[in-house]
Amino acid sequence: MDTFPFTIGEAICLGSSLAFSGLFYYLHRKKAKVVSKIQGAPKLQVDSSLPSVLSAAGSNCLPYVVIEGVVQPVEAALTSPYHSELQGVIERLILKEHRLIWNSLARSWTDSERVVLEQLHTVPFVLASADKEAGRVSVELPLQAVDLPLETVYERFQQTSHGFKDLLSHYLSGEKPKGFLETEEMLLVGSSLTGIGELAQRPDGTLCLQPPSNGAGYFLCLEDWQTLLSGLQSASNFWKWTALVCGFVAAVVVLRALRRAHRIRRLNREREAQRQEFEDYLRNHNQDEELPANGCVVCLTNPRECVVLPCGHICLCFHCFQALPNPSCPICRGLIDRVVPLYQA
Numbered sequence: 001m002d003t004f005p006f007t008i009g010e011a012i013c014l015g016s017s018l019a020f021s022g023l024f025y026y027l028h029r030k031k032a033k034v035v036s037k038i039q040g041a042p043k044l045q046v047d048s049s050l051p052s053v054l055s056a057a058g059s060n061c062l063p064y065v066v067i068e069g070v071v072q073p074v075e076a077a078l079t080s081p082y083h084s085e086l087q088g089v090i091e092r093l094i095l096k097e098h099r100l101i102w103n104s105l106a107r108s109w110t111d112s113e114r115v116v117l118e119q120l121h122t123v124p125f126v127l128a129s130a131d132k133e134a135g136r137v138s139v140e141l142p143l144q145a146v147d148l149p150l151e152t153v154y155e156r157f158q159q160t161s162h163g164f165k166d167l168l169s170h171y172l173s174g175e176k177p178k179g180f181l182e183t184e185e186m187l188l189v190g191s192s193l194t195g196i197g198e199l200a201q202r203p204d205g206t207l208c209l210q211p212p213s214n215g216a217g218y219f220l221c222l223e224d225w226q227t228l229l230s231g232l233q234s235a236s237n238f239w240k241w242t243a244l245v246c247g248f249v250a251a252v253v254v255l256r257a258l259r260r261a262h263r264i265r266r267l268n269r270e271r272e273a274q275r276q277e278f279e280d281y282l283r284n285h286n287q288d289e290e291l292p293a294n295g296c297v298v299c300l301t302n303p304r305e306c307v308v309l310p311c312g313h314i315c316l317c318f319h320c321f322q323a324l325p326n327p328s329c330p331i332c333r334g335l336i337d338r339v340v341p342l343y344q345a
Helices: 008-040 050-056 164-173 225-284 318-323
Strands: 043-045 061-073 087-103 108-122 125-128 136-139 151-159 175-188 192-201 207-210 219-221 306-309 338-341
Touching: 008 061, 008 225, 050 061, 050 192, 050 207, 061 087, 061 136, 108 175, 136 192, 164 175, 192 225, 219 225, 225 318, 225 338, 306 318, 318 338
Parallel strands: 043 061, 136 207
Antiparallel strands: 061 125, 061 192, 087 108, 087 175, 125 136, 151 175, 192 207, 192 219, 306 338
């Protein structure tokens, strides 16, 4: 304890708190940088003025823009296998198996799921203006976006039927199948889409939205950019406060260790002062004087030199007091708060 002021538990808590605080602060700064970039990015609409905007910037590329338009396929769109009237440009089919797993600790069944099959289909598409003639911007590499802007258009749960033998085997194995969940998600044609990324002009004069080359976030969302910005700000604030809480925990651990170290140091000073007081007493005591009739109840050799407080028993020499395994009076077994030298006149 003298060389290392923290216990093992406190050291683990301090280390983990500092590590999590650094990790959460990193996530906060990452989100905050994205928020700052989106706030400073030009807000554009898909129209015929986009080429002139690039020309005014003096470059065929704008590193980070926010652009809004209507989703339109370049060629044939994807048709939903469940709703023939629905067409989209991105489709994701997911088949999940749901089952109950017996938790022996909680003594209950818990729900579990796993993806059995996942298929993702996409076709080239563009962001067009509302009148479809004022301009269009092709969307490159949409699957590299932070989140795919998909809507759930179909969902069906097929429950598994069980016989008596199946139920018996389920209870013996601890796994009980519930059924399969079939889901279809699509980015529908005609949806209003907000894209945030790099706007570039190809050699043939067409415009495209692509992932930023500087590593900034590439976003495609069905909401407007203010809603996306609000969500990112909320996430940034969450990580910031989580980092502060972890830092506060680390500070509490450090303060507790410092308080204990100060208390131990003060106790050592008191013991040293007490030891010095008894040494002064023994040095100034006349050894030729007749020893008291009663000797120390522990060693039975040295005279009784200590007054044990708060019980007040006079039963120990100072050396035996220092050697006590527990700070309790040998006469009444009461807890010893402190001792004072016995001065005999």
